[in-house]
Amino acid sequence: MTNEQRQPERQSERQETHDWSWAVSDTPIGPLLLAATGHGLVNVVFHADRKTAAAAVDRLTRRLGTGPAPEPGAHLTEAIRQVESYFAERIHAFTLPLDWSLSTGFNRRVLRELAAHVPYGTVVGYQDLARRVGEPDAARAVGVAMGSNPLPVVVPCHRVVESDGGIGGFGGGLETKRTLLALEGVLPQPLF
Missing domain, CATH: 3.30.160 (Double Stranded RNA Binding Domain)
Incomplete structure (x- = not known):
């Protein structure tokens, strides 16, 4: 050449x-x-x-x-x-342009679905999110997508919980997930 x-x-x-x-x-x-x-x-x-x-x-x-x-x-x-x-609880939705270049394939599809259709103050199960992206048997893969989320908080992986009501995992730590869910009114505020 x-x-x-x-x-x-x-x-x-x-x-x-x-x-x-x-x-x-x-x-x-x-x-x-x-x-x-x-x-x-x-x-x-x-x-x-x-x-x-x-x-x-x-x-x-x-x-x-x-x-x-x-x-x-x-x-x-x-x-x-x-x-x-x-x-500061002045906004409930982010209106930022997002650069998705750090996420690809299935993970990107799941994260985009989450960002677009799971609003402030609500939660979704891993299984339900898998169904929403047309992969009903991919609940574990949804968990992997949440763990690889390059945009936590803004793309709200803290809103994804276990189908049986458990809080599930979280890359920022379970206390961080509880704090975010309490901020959004999904869980009660911690007493101390």
């Missing part, structure tokens, strides 16, 4: 990289790292202390193909505003 033949390939690789920015927002469930590209919010990371944030930024740099921008972009600024409004 000649250099002229390789050149267009390199240009298309550059066009596929994303400029992105990130910030850590203090919330009632602890610090959240929010990252956004020019396409929308791309990642939310729980428990974003200094070490966790640094590891998340390294992962994003590898996945997105470029380093973060020095200044927050408009999507990140709006994501921070909406997350703060959610925890």
